[in-house]
Amino acid sequence: MIRTKYIKIKDLNFIEKIYIIEVLKGFVITFKHFFSNLFKMFTNKKIITIRYPEEKIPVLGVAKLKSNHRIKLRHDGTPKCVACMLCSTICPAKCIYIEAEEVESIIEKAPKIFNIDLSKCVMCGLCVEACPEDAISMDKGIFEGGSYNRFLNKSLGGLFYTKKELFLNLENEKISELGASNSLIFRREKYE
Amino acid sequence: MNEYIKELILKNLGELKNYFLLNYQVIIEFIIKMFILYFGIFSFAALLTILERKISALIQDRVGPEKANIWKFRLWGLFHPIADGIKIIMKEDFIPKNANKFMFSLAPIITVFSSLIVFAFIPFGNYIQILDHKIKLILIETDIAIFLIIALSSLAIYGVFMGGVFSANSWGILGSMRAIAQLISYEVITLISLLPIILIYTPSTLHDLVEKQSDMFFGIIPNWGIILQPFAFIFFFTAALCENKRIPFDVVEGESEIIGYFTEYSSMRFGAFMFAEYIEIIFFSMLITIFFLGGWNVPFLKDYGFKIFNFVLEIDSKIVYLLELISFIIKVFLVSFIIIFTRWTLPRFRFDQILRLSWEYILPLSIANIIFTAILIRII
Ligand code: SF4
Ligand code: SF4
Numbered sequence: 001m002i003r004t005k006y007i008k009i010k011d012l013n014f015i016e017k018i019y020i021i022e023v024l025k026g027f028v029i030t031f032k033h034f035f036s037n038l039f040k041m042f043t044n045k046k047i048i049t050i051r052y053p054e055e056k057i058p059v060l061g062v063a064k065l066k067s068n069h070r071i072k073l074r075h076d077g078t079p080k081c082v083a084c085m086l087c088s089t090i091c092p093a094k095c096i097y098i099e100a101e102e103v104e105s106i107i108e109k110a111p112k113i114f115n116i117d118l119s120k121c122v123m124c125g126l127c128v129e130a131c132p133e134d135a136i137s138m139d140k141g142i143f144e145g146g147s148y149n150r151f152l153n154k155s156l157g158g159l160f161y162t163k164k165e166l167f168l169n170l171e172n173e174k175i176s177e178l179g180a181s182n183s184l185i186f187r188r189e190k191y192e
Numbered sequence: 193m194n195e196y197i198k199e200l201i202l203k204n205l206g207e208l209k210n211y212f213l214l215n216y217q218v219i220i221e222f223i224i225k226m227f228i229l230y231f232g233i234f235s236f237a238a239l240l241t242i243l244e245r246k247i248s249a250l251i252q253d254r255v256g257p258e259k260a261n262i263w264k265f266r267l268w269g270l271f272h273p274i275a276d277g278i279k280i281i282m283k284e285d286f287i288p289k290n291a292n293k294f295m296f297s298l299a300p301i302i303t304v305f306s307s308l309i310v311f312a313f314i315p316f317g318n319y320i321q322i323l324d325h326k327i328k329l330i331l332i333e334t335d336i337a338i339f340l341i342i343a344l345s346s347l348a349i350y351g352v353f354m355g356g357v358f359s360a361n362s363w364g365i366l367g368s369m370r371a372i373a374q375l376i377s378y379e380v381i382t383l384i385s386l387l388p389i390i391l392i393y394t395p396s397t398l399h400d401l402v403e404k405q406s407d408m409f410f411g412i413i414p415n416w417g418i419i420l421q422p423f424a425f426i427f428f429f430t431a432a433l434c435e436n437k438r439i440p441f442d443v444v445e446g447e448s449e450i451i452g453y454f455t456e457y458s459s460m461r462f463g464a465f466m467f468a469e470y471i472e473i474i475f476f477s478m479l480i481t482i483f484f485l486g487g488w489n490v491p492f493l494k495d496y497g498f499k500i501f502n503f504v505l506e507i508d509s510k511i512v513y514l515l516e517l518i519s520f521i522i523k524v525f526l527v528s529f530i531i532i533f534t535r536w537t538l539p540r541f542r543f544d545q546i547l548r549l550s551w552e553y554i555l556p557l558s559i560a561n562i563i564f565t566a567i568l569i570r571i572i
């Protein structure tokens with residue numbers, strides 16, 4: 001059903017039609033803002049703006065889950081990633097490059113090269129959704145994405161993530177036990 | 193025949209030489225004055241660009257530009273005009289393929305030229321005394337200055353028109369069509385709203401006009417144009433805003449519609465249009481100061497010092513002149529401040545509203561103002 005709402009527009013009265021007095025009222029408002037802010041500026045009080053690179057506020061809860069990427073590690077320090085390529089397949093920006101290699105363990109497969117080109121990434125978070133191993137996640141807490149050289153490694157001030165910068169656990173993190181290959185390890189440990 | 197021409201040329205050259213020898217002081221004075229005036233205007237216009245951004249920021253509870261620095265030395269963002277200038281020069285200078293190249297590049301030149309030339313006829317202070325020289329602070333003093341200024345400043349229409357039409361862009365043509373309609377309708381008002389002032393003071397030159405505003409009614413109220421002719425002030429201020437193509441009347445540029453006569457301009461050519469706009473703010477502020485705010489007059493300040501009723505504080509005339517110059521600069525600054533403030537206070541008019549406001553309300557009212565003033569003068 002379509003609902004209709006009538007809004008009655010008031011006719012302007014004579015003083016409003018002359019316009020000049022209303023203009024002066026407008027000036028009073030802007031002058032108030034201007035001078036109160038000017039006063040704040042010279043007495044070093046805070047204007048609402050956060051001067052971003054110098055001043056930072058803590059990022060709230062969920063927003064942190066859209067920061068830069070990392071790959072979680074297991075208890076023994078090996079990456080949880082099994083190089084299944086799901087993330088690089090789903091990535092709409094085609095910015096994940098993975099080469100697999102064989103490793104001497106029950107999991108058998110691990111990434112040899114794992115590159116994320118942040119200059120292409122659109123921060124959509126699809127890679128995190130796709131990962132069956134709960135390996136890739138976007139909770140590093142780093143948001144800054146500016147650089148003078150996109151081809152340099154992130155650790156050198158560029159925008160290019162390689163294995164070295166990606167594979168890490170956060171401090172005081174409870175190590176994640178999710179994922180298919182993890183359950184494989186647990187089952188084997190139990191069996192033995 | 194040849195002999196005759198030779199003689200004529202020699203004679204005229206001799207006269208020219210004599211003229212220079214006799215008047216070299218005047219000429220040197222003129223050149224120095226010119227450099228100082230235009231240097232002042234350029235730096236003032238650059239200051240206005242940063243002021244505009246800073247004022248808008250403070251009105252909207254923001255901080256505004258403050259990051260440009262020289263060796264970490266920020267000076268509240270005062271280096272931003274330099275950074276802007278360098279940036280705008282470094283941009284690619286682009287001319288559209290189908291544009292008329294000559295006209296296209298002539299347009300910004302005309303705009304800047306017409307906005308700069310008018311300052312030659314406007315006094316920018318009373319006198320200034322250096323040692324024994326008493327220098328009149330005006331470049332060219334003529335009795336037709338008022339009409340010459342209005343005529344020359346309306347040359348800016350050609351820049352706007354050429355920039356839009358010859359850039360082979362539909363938005364440009366649309367923008368310049370709007371601009372012409374708007375500028376022509378307000379051109380009339382700029383002059384007509386000044387006529388009552390001329391009727392009241394009957395000045396011979398602009399310098400004389402300011403001098404005639406120096407008396408006081410009843411010893412307290414200054415005899416300024418804004419007090420005798422508040423309506424003329426409102427009309428002229430509106431027309432000035434409109435001539436300036438600033439926000440309550442900015443359909444010409446229409447930042448939110450991407451229509452504008454300078455749609456196709458880039459780099460310093462665009463910078464020239466932008467700069468001309470700020471120079472025009474200064475120009476209109478100067479005109480408003482001279483016609484309505486008593487120019488360099490300070491209440492109670494006479495040639496010999498302050499005189500408040502019977503109390504007299506004598507000051508050396510050199511210092512009086514300096515005070516007058518400072519008061520003129522402060523007044524111009526305040527008026528341009530208010531012009532900038534208007535932009536960030538008022539919403540913009542629709543195009544038909546602009547034309548209606550001009551032809552249906554302000555023009556008849558300002559003509560009525562002239563007639564009313566003339567009758568009043570006749571009676572009194
Ligand atoms: S966040 Fe999106 S764009 Fe970035 S790597 Fe993941 S899937 Fe690709
Ligand atoms: S989806 Fe997860 S396990 Fe698969 S390659 Fe990407 S990070 Fe590794």
